[in-house]
Amino acid sequence: MRKNGILLHISSLPSNYGIGKLGNSAYDFVRFLNAGKVTYWQILPISPTSYGDSPYQSFSVNAGNPYFIDFELLEEDGLLDWDEYGYAEWEENPRRVNYSMIYKEIFDVLRIAFERFKKLGNVKKADYRKFVAAQKSWLNEYAFFMALKFKNGGKAWYEWEKPLAMRDTAAIAASKKELEDEIEFFKFLQYKFFEQWYKLKAFANSQGVKIIGDIPIYAAYDSVEAWANPKLFAFDKDKKPIAVAGCPPDGYSPTGQLWGNPVYDWAYHRKTGYSWWVNRIKFATEVYDVVRIDHFRGFESFYAIPFGAETAEAGEWRKGPNAELFKVAEEKLGKLNIIAEDLGFLTPEVSQMLEEVGYPGMKVLQFAFDKGKNGYLPHNYSTTNSFVYTGTHDNETLQGWASGMSKKSLKFAKEYLGVKKRRELADAVIRQAWASVGITAIAQMQDFLDCTADDRMNTPSTLGCNWQYRTVASDFTPKLVKKIRNLNRIYNRIGGKDESTD
Numbered sequence: 088m089r090k091n092g093i094l095l096h097i098s099s100l101p102s103n104y105g106i107g108k109l110g111n112s113a114y115d116f117v118r119f120l121n122a123g124k125v126t127y128w129q130i131l132p133i134s135p136t137s138y139g140d141s142p143y144q145s146f147s148v149n150a151g152n153p154y155f156i157d158f159e160l161l162e163e164d165g166l167l168d169w170d171e172y173g174y175a176e177w178e179e180n181p182r183r184v185n186y187s188m189i190y191k192e193i194f195d196v197l198r199i200a201f202e203r204f205k206k207l208g209n210v211k212k213a214d215y216r217k218f219v220a221a222q223k224s225w226l227n228e229y230a231f232f233m234a235l236k237f238k239n240g241g242k243a244w245y246e247w248e249k250p251l252a253m254r255d256t257a258a259i260a261a262s263k264k265e266l267e268d269e270i271e272f273f274k275f276l277q278y279k280f281f282e283q284w285y286k287l288k289a290f291a292n293s294q295g296v297k298i299i300g301d302i303p304i305y306a307a308y309d310s311v312e313a314w315a316n317p318k319l320f321a322f323d324k325d326k327k328p329i330a331v332a333g334c335p336p337d338g339y340s341p342t343g344q345l346w347g348n349p350v351y352d353w354a355y356h357r358k359t360g361y362s363w364w365v366n367r368i369k370f371a372t373e374v375y376d377v378v379r380i381d382h383f384r385g386f387e388s389f390y391a392i393p394f395g396a397e398t399a400e401a402g403e404w405r406k407g408p409n410a411e412l413f414k415v416a417e418e419k420l421g422k423l424n425i426i427a428e429d430l431g432f433l434t435p436e437v438s439q440m441l442e443e444v445g446y447p448g449m450k451v452l453q454f455a456f457d458k459g460k461n462g463y464l465p466h467n468y469s470t471t472n473s474f475v476y477t478g479t480h481d482n483e484t485l486q487g488w489a490s491g492m493s494k495k496s497l498k499f500a501k502e503y504l505g506v507k508k509r510r511e512l513a514d515a516v517i518r519q520a521w522a523s524v525g526i527t528a529i530a531q532m533q534d535f536l537d538c539t540a541d542d543r544m545n546t547p548s549t550l551g552c553n554w555q556y557r558t559v560a561s562d563f564t565p566k567l568v569k570k571i572r573n574l575n576r577i578y579n580r581i582g583g584k585d586e587s588t589d
Contacts (some may be wrong), residue, residue, distance in 0.1 A: 089526060089527075089578070089579050089580045090126040090127065090526060090527040090582055091124075091125055091126050091127070091521065091527065091528050091529065091574075091575050091580040091582055092126055092127030092128065092129050092299065092527060092528070092529040092530075093120065093125055093127070093128060093129065093529065093530060093531075093532055093535065093571075094129040094130075094476075094479070094480065094529055094530065094531045094532065095116070095128070095129075095130070095531070095532040096130050096131040096142070096480070096544070096554075097109065097113065097130055097152075098131075098132065098142075098149050098154070098155070098184055098319055098554065098557070099154050099474060099532070099544075099556050099557050099558055100112045100113055100116055100557070100558065101115075101482055101557070101558055101559050101560045101562075102557075103177065103178075103183075104158060104172070104177040104189075105177035105178040105184060105185060105188060106154050106155070106177075106184045106186075106189055106557075107155065107557065108109060108155050108156065108157040108158070109153075109155050109156065109160070109280075109283040109284060109287050110157030110158075110159050110160050110283070111156045111157075111159065112560065113157075113287050114287065114290060115560070115563070116128070116563070117287075117290060117294050117296055118294065119563045119568060120291075120294070120583065121294040121295060121296055121323060121583040121584050122297045122568045122572070122574070122583070123153055123567075123568045123571035123572045123575070123583070124572045124575045124580075124581045124583040125294070125571065125575070125582050126295075126297060126340065126527070126580070126582025126583070127294060127296070127297050127298070127299050127377065127527065127529065127582070128291060128296050128297070128298050128299070129208075129298075129299035129301075129379070129529060130298065130299070130300060130301065131143075131301050132145065132300070132301050132302060132303060133151050133152055133155065133284070133300065133374070134146070134147060134148065134149075134150055134151070134152060134156075135147060135150055135151070135152045135154075135327045136152060136186070136411045136554070137307060137309055137310075138307075138309065139550050140184075140186045140551070140553065140554045140555075141553065141554060142301075142546070142554065143381065144307045144309075144348075145303075145306075145307055146229070146232065146233065146236070146307070146309065146311060147225070147229045147232075147310060147311050147312070148302070148303075148306050148310070148312060148367055148376055149191075149222075149225045149226075149229070149367070149370055150225075150226075150277055150280075151231050151277060151280035151281055151284060151453075152280070153193065153194075153197060153276045153280060154189055154193060154274065154572075155280065155283075155284075156197065156279050156280050156283060157283055158172040158196065158376075160283055161200045161279065163394060164200075164571035165202055165203070166200035166203045167196070167199060167200050167203075171196060171199050172196045172247075177189065177192065179182075179216055181557065181559050182542075182556070182557050182558075182559065183555045183556070183557060184553075184554065184555045184556075184557060186554075187554075197272075197276060198272065200275075200279075201271075201272050201275045201276075204275055205271075214278075214282075215278050217273070218277075218278045218281065218282075219274055219278070219370070222277070224337040224366065225311075225370075226274055226277055227270075227274075228311050228315045229273070229277070229311045230270045230271070230272075230273035230274045230277070231262075231263060231266070231270050232244070232311035232314060232315065233273040233311075234262075234266040234269035234270045234272070234273055235247065235251060235262060235266065237269065238262075238266065238269070242260065243308070243309040244309060244313070244314040245308070245309070245327070245441050247328065252314075252326070253325075253326065254314070254315070264429075269446075281548075284374070284449050288347065288374075288375075288376075292376070293584075294581060294583065294584045295583040295584035296582070296583065297376035297377060298375050298376050298377070299375065299376070299377040299378075299426065299438075300371060300374055300375030300376075300377070300378055300379070301378075301379045301381060302367070302371050302378060302379070302380055302381065303381045304380060304381055304382040304385045304386070305332050305346065305348035305349070305350075305382070305385075306319075306320075306348065306349070307348060308328065308331075308347065308348060308349050309467050313326070313349060314326075316363070318352065318355050319351060319352065319355065319356070319363055320349040320350065320351060320352055321349065321350050321351065321352045322349065327394060328349040328350070328394040329393075329394060330346050330349075330350050330392060330393060330394060330402075331345070331346065331348060331349060331350065331391070331392050331394055332346045332348045332349070332350050332385070332390065332391070332392070333345045333346045333347075333348070333390055333392050333399040333402060334346075334390055334399060334431065334432070335399060335402060335404075335432070336399065337432070338368070340399075342398035342399060342400055343390075343392075343398060343399025343400055343402065344391060344548050345396070345397075345398060345399045345548075349422055350389060350391050350405075351407075353406075356408065356412075356561055357408065357411075359414065360415060361408070361411075361412050361415050364412055364416065365415065365416050365419050365420065367496060368416050368420065368423065369420055372420065372423065372424070373472055376424065377417040377424045377425070377426060378423070378424065378425050378426070379390060379425070379426040379427060379428060380426070380427060380428060381428050382428060382429050382431070383427035383429050383441075383446075383448075384429055384430075384431055384432070384433060384437045385407060386407045386408055386409060386410075386412060386413075386440065387406075387407055387434075387435075387436050387437045387440045388404045388405060388406050388407055388409050388436065388437075389404070389405055390402045390403070390404055390405075391403055391404075391405050400415070409436075409440050409443075410440050410443040410444050413425075413444045413446075414443075414444075423446075425444075425446045425447060426447055426448075426449065426474055427441055427444070427446040427447065427448050427449070428448075428449055429441055429448040429449055430449060430451065430454075442461065445472075447472045447473055447474050447526060447527075448472070448473055448474070448523060449473065449474050449475075449476060449479075450463050450465075450468065450473050450474070450475045450476065450523075451463060451464075451476045451477075451478060451479060451482065452465075452475065452476065452477050452478070452516050452519060452520055453477065453478045453482050453483065453485075453488050453516075456492070456496045456499050456500040456503065457496055464503070465510070465522070465523040465524070465525075468523065468524050468525065469524050470524075471524045471525060472526060473525040473526065473527075474525060474526070474527045474528075474529060475520045475523045475525035475527070475528045475529070476520065476528075476529050476530070477516050477517055477520050477529070477530040477531065477534050478530075478531055478534065479531075480531070480544075480545050480547050481544075481547050482531075482538055482543075483536060483543055484531065484538045484539065484540060484543055485512065485513035485516055485517070485530075485531075485533075485534045485540050486510075486513050486534075486537060486538060486539050486540070487538075487539055487540025487541075487542075487543060489509050489510070489512040489513060490509070490539075490540065491540070492509075497509060500512055504516065504519060506535070513534060513537060517530050517534060517535070517536075517574070518574070518578075521574050521575070521577075521578040522578050528578075528580060531561075532558065533556065535570070536558070536562055536567075542556050543556070544556050567582045
């Protein structure tokens with residue numbers, strides 16, 4: 088069955104509180120998707136953001152972002168009054184997220200809710216206790232990690248006093264006793280996040296909308312995983328990375344990309360039967376309907392850069408676990424609904440790994456028009472087992488992309504897409520994605536809204552102005568619903584709720 092989807096992160100939803108949340112506007116967006124007969128709502132990682140506000144650099148691979156907890160739903164739960172959260176100036180611009188402003192305000196509001204929650208009777212806390220017990224494999228350490236981080240003024244764990252950074256037994260025990268209430272606060276935040284998340288997901292599924300979630304291949308150095316479970320990574324005896332992740336130099340980046348995430352000790356993972364990865368994938372499949380794994384080619388081989396290097400030029404390729412990891416995962420979890428982000432420098436070995444696992448890869452049409460003989464051009468697709476994107480969160484908006492094209496690429500794109508004006512390219516690319524043989528076609532919300540380059544979500548290897556894009560309620564018009572629904576009808580990609588069951 089041919090399918091379709093729209094990519095819009097939770098942070099980009101309309102809201103009166105500076106950032107998208109899991110409340111009314113999220114439900115309204117699901118209704119919008121259902122009305123447009125959209126199959127998939129694709130989002131970015133839901134994890135807490137850290138350095139640079141990137142959801143791909145998080146304090147935890149499992150935790151949810153407290154910024155997304157909806158205040159109005161907390162009020163319905165009796166945990167907040169409007170004047171306790173409606174007072175703040177949450178935003179300067181309704182189309183941009185101001186992360187520093189949110190960070191300064193939100194935890195004070197959430198602590199009010201927590202103090203009220205603590206006064207509830209045991210019966211009303213039963214679901215909380217069940218959640219804590221069910222998620223103890225990651226929640227206890229995460230809550231402790233965050234309590235220590237706040238106590239240390241937000242510093243990275245490797246800047247804490249050495250006994251805590253190195254997890255001295257006596258220091259850990261003393262801190263757990265001292266921070267008992269603060270640890271409970273961070274458990275409460277996760278309880279409320281996932282309570283709101285699963286209700287939203289259930290509603291989306293009831294409307295025929297499935298959620299594609301995104302998990303980064305790497306964990307951040309400043310994460311609970313690196314602090315509490317250093318054996319997972321290629322660390323020295325002082326828990327410093329021996330090598331970090333990135334990409335080699337290419338035509339787009341002469342010195343390469345230096346991501347800075349610690350690389351995995353794959354020999355250790357293999358010895359443990361990939362148990363950490365199996366548990367991570369299992370958790371992701373419970374949180375999302377479909378899981379997109381970022382930088383999937385890194386499982387075949389990964390680019391490792393010496394720790395401390397200022398650029399990625401001195402890195403080297405090293406072998407990863409290849410398809411073995413996913414064969415083990417499927418033996419334990421059953422058939423997995425995974426999208427492999429197979430962009431970047433691909434080799435025959437990577438193609439062989441993808442063939443072995445059988446997961447759909449990705450085609451990005453913004454990459455298609457630099458050359459005539461290009462694997463991203465739809466007439467070159469050799470399989471239907473692909474998710475065809477107009478662009479990803481790392482790409483320009485289509486209008487931004489079209490405005491910056493070279494004369495040669497512009498001429499070819501116009502010829503290929505059958506349009507005469509640069510301005511017409513964005514709609515033509517969307518139609519080409521939907522017309523393609525790919526099993527699923529996906530566009531960023533910005534492309535349906537005809538957004539300019541200023542509304543780009545992320546520019547890789549840059550800091551500042553990223554991850555800030557937001558929509559407002561007036562963007563989601565009946566006219567746009569009709570346009571999306573007609574597109575899905577014409578190209579046989581009808582999704583959403585089955586009206587015959589109403």
